Amino acid sequence: MTAITRRVALGATAGLLAAPAVRAQAAVEITVHYAQPNIFKESYDAITAEFARREPGISVRFVTTPNYEEGNQLILRQAAANQLVDLSYQGFNRLRVFAERGIAQDLAPLLAREGNPAAQGYTPGILALGHFGGFQSGLAYAASNAISYYNTDLLRRVGVNPDPEAFPKSWEEVIALSARIKALGDGTEGMWFQWPGDDWMFSALLFSHGARMLSADERDVGFAGAEGLSSLRLLRRMVTEGGMPQLNGTTALQAFAAGKLGMRFGSTAFLRNMITSVGRNFEMRTALLPVIDPVNGRLPTGGAAGMLTARDPAKREAAWKYLRFSTSAEGTALMVKNTGYVPTNQLAIDDPRHLSEFYRENPLFQTATLQVPRMVPWYAFPGANSVRVTEVMVNNMARVVEGNATPEVALRDMAGEVRRLLPRRS
Amino acid sequence: MVEGSKRSWLADAPRLLLLAALGLLLLMPYIWMVSASLKPLDELFRASLNLWPERFHAIENYSKVFNQIPVFQYLWNGLVVCAGILFFQLLFAVPAGYALAKLRFPGRDFVFGLVMLGLLVPPHVPALPLYLAFSQAGLLNTYAALILPFTISVFAIFLFRQFFKALPDELVHAARLDGMGEIEIVWRVILPNAWPAATAFAIFSVVAHWNDLFWPLIVIEGQARATPALGVLYFRSDEAGDDFASLMAAAVIMTLPLVLAFLFAQRRFVEGIATTGLKG
Numbered sequence: 001m002t003a004i005t006r007r008v009a010l011g012a013t014a015g016l017l018a019a020p021a022v023r024a025q026a027a028v029e030i031t032v033h034y035a036q037p038n039i040f041k042e043s044y045d046a047i048t049a050e051f052a053r054r055e056p057g058i059s060v061r062f063v064t065t066p067n068y069e070e071g072n073q074l075i076l077r078q079a080a081a082n083q084l085v086d087l088s089y090q091g092f093n094r095l096r097v098f099a100e101r102g103i104a105q106d107l108a109p110l111l112a113r114e115g116n117p118a119a120q121g122y123t124p125g126i127l128a129l130g131h132f133g134g135f136q137s138g139l140a141y142a143a144s145n146a147i148s149y150y151n152t153d154l155l156r157r158v159g160v161n162p163d164p165e166a167f168p169k170s171w172e173e174v175i176a177l178s179a180r181i182k183a184l185g186d187g188t189e190g191m192w193f194q195w196p197g198d199d200w201m202f203s204a205l206l207f208s209h210g211a212r213m214l215s216a217d218e219r220d221v222g223f224a225g226a227e228g229l230s231s232l233r234l235l236r237r238m239v240t241e242g243g244m245p246q247l248n249g250t251t252a253l254q255a256f257a258a259g260k261l262g263m264r265f266g267s268t269a270f271l272r273n274m275i276t277s278v279g280r281n282f283e284m285r286t287a288l289l290p291v292i293d294p295v296n297g298r299l300p301t302g303g304a305a306g307m308l309t310a311r312d313p314a315k316r317e318a319a320w321k322y323l324r325f326s327t328s329a330e331g332t333a334l335m336v337k338n339t340g341y342v343p344t345n346q347l348a349i350d351d352p353r354h355l356s357e358f359y360r361e362n363p364l365f366q367t368a369t370l371q372v373p374r375m376v377p378w379y380a381f382p383g384a385n386s387v388r389v390t391e392v393m394v395n396n397m398a399r400v401v402e403g404n405a406t407p408e409v410a411l412r413d414m415a416g417e418v419r420r421l422l423p424r425r426s
Numbered sequence: 427m428v429e430g431s432k433r434s435w436l437a438d439a440p441r442l443l444l445l446a447a448l449g450l451l452l453l454m455p456y457i458w459m460v461s462a463s464l465k466p467l468d469e470l471f472r473a474s475l476n477l478w479p480e481r482f483h484a485i486e487n488y489s490k491v492f493n494q495i496p497v498f499q500y501l502w503n504g505l506v507v508c509a510g511i512l513f514f515q516l517l518f519a520v521p522a523g524y525a526l527a528k529l530r531f532p533g534r535d536f537v538f539g540l541v542m543l544g545l546l547v548p549p550h551v552p553a554l555p556l557y558l559a560f561s562q563a564g565l566l567n568t569y570a571a572l573i574l575p576f577t578i579s580v581f582a583i584f585l586f587r588q589f590f591k592a593l594p595d596e597l598v599h600a601a602r603l604d605g606m607g608e609i610e611i612v613w614r615v616i617l618p619n620a621w622p623a624a625t626a627f628a629i630f631s632v633v634a635h636w637n638d639l640f641w642p643l644i645v646i647e648g649q650a651r652a653t654p655a656l657g658v659l660y661f662r663s664d665e666a667g668d669d670f671a672s673l674m675a676a677a678v679i680m681t682l683p684l685v686l687a688f689l690f691a692q693r694r695f696v697e698g699i700a701t702t703g704l705k706g
Contacts, residue, residue: 036663038494038672063647066659070643077644081561091665144665197664253667257471273667279468302665339666 028318029059034089035071035304037064039272040142043338047326050334054325058318068094068304075309079103086310086319089141092129095305096380099133105308106135110320121329121347129344129377130305138305139327142341144269145299145375146194146204147367148174148287154181154188154262164367167287171234174263174290178242181262189245192252193238194266195401199393201266203300203379204289205231210296213379219422224415232400232407239401246402257281265289267302268368272340275364286367298376303341329354342368342375383423392417456681463487463674470670487675491661494672496649497679500657504683507572507653508632514577515631516624521612523586528598529608538587544580550640557644571645572653576635582627589623590616625691636684654680 034040041064048060065071068091075098078084090098098104107130111117117127122139130138152162158180160166168174178190194201203213211227214220223231238244247255253270255261257277271286278284291297306323310316325331329347333354336343340362348354349369359366381389396414399405405413457477462470466483469476491497525531526538552575560571593616601615617624639655646652658680661673 036665038661038669039663039666041494061648066662067664069664074647077557081558081566083561083566250668254471257468267665269666273467273663273669276467276669277471277667279466281468281472 027057027059028314029061030086030310030315030319030322031061031063032087032089032319032322033063033065033071033074033085035065035068035091037066039269039339040089040304040335043142043335044326046334046338047331050330051322051325055318055321058321060322072097075103084309084311086308086315087306087323088309089304089306090138091378092138092140092301092303092305093378093380093386095130095138095307096132096382097386098307099135099137100382103307103309104133104137106137107139107308107320107323108136110308110324111136111139118346121345122327123346125373125375126344126346129301129303129375131377132380138307139323140301140303140305140344141327141332142335142339143301143303143344143375144267144341145301145368145371146201146265146289147268147271147371148289149256149264149266149271149274150285150287151256151259151262151282152285153259153282154184157181157184162283162285164285164287167285169288169290171290171292175237175242178238178244178262182243187260189255189261190243191238191263192244192247192256192261192265193235194249194252194264195235195397196248196394199390200300200302200378202231202235202393202397205234205292207298207300207376208289208292210293210298214381214422218382221415221418221422224411228415229407229411232397232411235397236400236407239403244401253277268365269302269341271364271368284364286364288367288371297374299371299374300378301342301375302378303344333358336365340365342372381418381422383421385421385423389418389421392421459674460678462671463678465671467669467671483671484675487671488679490672491676491679495657495660495676497657499649500652500654500680501683503569503572503651504636504654504680506569508635510569510573511576511635512628512631514573515579515582515627518578519582519586519627520617520620520624521609522583523590524612524616526583526587527590527593528595541580541583541587545584549575553641553644560645566645567647567651569651572642572651575641579631582631585627586620586623589620593619629688629691632687633684654683 032044034044044062051058051060063074063085065074071088071090072094075084075088075090079101084103095104111120111122114120118124126140127136129140129143130136132138148167150162150167155162155177158177160177168177174191181188181190199213206213206223206227209227209230211225212222215222222228245255249266252261252264253274256264257274257279259282268286274284289299306326308316308319308323310319326335327344329345329351332343332345332348335341336348336355337358343349343355349372359369380386393414396405396410396417400407400410461477461479464482464484464487465479466481466486469479469481469483526534526541556575557566560566560574565571565574597615597619598611601611606614636653637655638653639659642653642656643659646656658673658676661669661676663669
């Protein structure tokens with residue numbers, strides 16, 4: 001009696017356990033990785049909630065890393081151990097490494113399934129942001145470019161109109177204004193340009209001249225000429241004539257938020273943090289970055305792109321659907337509303353339904369979108385030494401800013417070392 | 427009588443003042459961290475220095491930390507990992523130290539030389555092979571991955587060996603005469619006498635592994651097995667700026683258990699030294 005009852009009980013339990021397993025096989029679970037969760041978590045949660053309504057059979061699990069660097073290393077480690085996530089959002093300039101190692105997949109055929117990409121909002125400019133290694137290795141998810149932040153109180157004190165339209169349009173005017181603000185005294189500094197950390201802001205100056213980082217065939221440097229020299233000389237003049245102090249990113253942010261720095265030139269990604277840091281200390285406004293060459297000048301783009309890494313066909317299809325939705329007009333609008341980055345779908349920019357209300361209530365965030373026509377990809381150096389190349393450039397800029405080398409000498413050294421670090425091609 | 431106590435108090439005063447000033451200086455970063463966690467972000471960046479916030483923002487900062495990360499899960503993981511590591515370290519190091527100090531066997535000095543050699547190798551060197559091994563074994567993202575690499579601590583073996591060398595041999599001989607086996611000698615005679623060394627080592631071990639960022643960053647993904655150091659890192663961002671107020675609040679929460687544990691262990695430590703069994 002007891003044996004039969006136990007067997008029956010076990011059988012019934014096994015049957016009950018099997019039933020959910022049969023049901024669950026219809027659902028696909030994908031693992032998605034992204035960086036900087038304290039910035040992007042709400043945007044991904046909002047997108048996932050909306051996505052679940054459209055595709056109830058796909059469930060999403062997230063893996064996060066504190067920054068793009070750790071995200072880069074995570075995917076490289078996982079590739080070595082053959083345990084890749086299905087979809088990873090990487091910083092733009094690191095996509096190239098994955099394209100060259102065969103970890104990223106070509107998204108052009110998947111995009112072409114739905115017809116002309118430009119009609120879905122993926123203009124050539126937006127697609128170029130994720131085009132590395134000769135194919136469409138990623139789709140841009142969130143973008144940022146360099147803007148001017150300024151302290152309207154300090155501008156008023158030197159008698160300058162604080163409207164964004166009246167903000168200096170050229171670097172000459174900026175440097176002159178900076179000198180006047182510094183003359184106010186009491187520890188007040190005029191300007192700070194975000195040159196430390198990486199080569200992003202140097203490329204902002206270089207691209208504004210209309211030049212390139214490397215030549216078109218990538219065998220030689222493109223910044224060793226007049227434009228590169230002009231950029232370094234401008235950097236030096238910011239120090240000598242504009243009085244730019246020797247600060248790093250964190251201390252400059254603190255000085256600006258405390259009201260001791262008149263103008264700060266850096267990525268729009270910082271805007272949300274800056275608004276909270278400045279708070280009630282003073283009134284902050286944003287303006288376009290000063291233009292050097294109005295025709296050929298361009299700006300580098302920071303931010304993240306989604307890269308498809310799944311090999312299993314079912315997961316690949318599900319991950320593609322998620323990536324496609326996160327970069328669609330609805331997805332990018334959700335991203336903008338939760339982070340303040342620049343949208344990556346032209347339909348979201350053009351169609352007032354999506355973001356006009358957001359920009360009306362948050363006018364400071366609109367400045368970066370006005371520079372979208374000038375955005376070009378954040379340049380990624382080829383080969384295995386790309387990280388060292390960035391270091392070389394930052395070190396030489398430091399020499400110029402600190403006055404340890406003239407712009408001519410620093411440019412010559414920079415070009416020489418970068419040439420040495422480029423991959424040899426026979 | 428009254429003059430006597432007054433004189434000693436006055437004589438002590440300069441020394442106490444100096445110690446108090448130095449103590450305050452060393453505590454200043456921690457005090458500033460707690461103060462920063464109570465302020466809103468725009469007050470943190472004022473040009474003036476105020477310890478007490480103008481607008482009390484503690485509730486917003488701390489609730490943001492509790493909303494964004496599962497704080498108690500992280501603290502619990504930290505506790506499990508540190509306790510597990512300490513348990514296994516003592517389990518292996520006490521007998522090993524005893525054997526190296528008190529027993530004679532061929533190759534003893536060679537083994538001790540290997541232990542010293544192990545002290546020279548930094549933890550970053552075996553990190554990559556260990557990562558590959560754990561990933562092949564399917565052990566990534568588990569407590570095992572966090573605990574196993576640290577279970578054999580050459581520093582602990584070295585420390586206990588030095589400590590046990592100072593214990594008198596008569597103690598061991600007396601225990602052997604009483605008929606105790608070696609295992610019994612280790613756990614019933616040696617360990618109680620090693621209490622000060624064990625507590626000192628426990629402090630080193632717990633601090634090092636509670637704050638360790640390098641290894642958890644490599645083997646842990648997601649939040650289920652994340653440690654306190656990863657919890658603080660959550661609020662940093664290279665691209666969009668660190669959220670300093672929440673960062674400070676997270677740091678206070680993650681370091682508070684250690685501070686409380688030391689305040690508690692400090693008393694036990696002193697008791698341990700005072701009651702070590704060799705006095706009379």
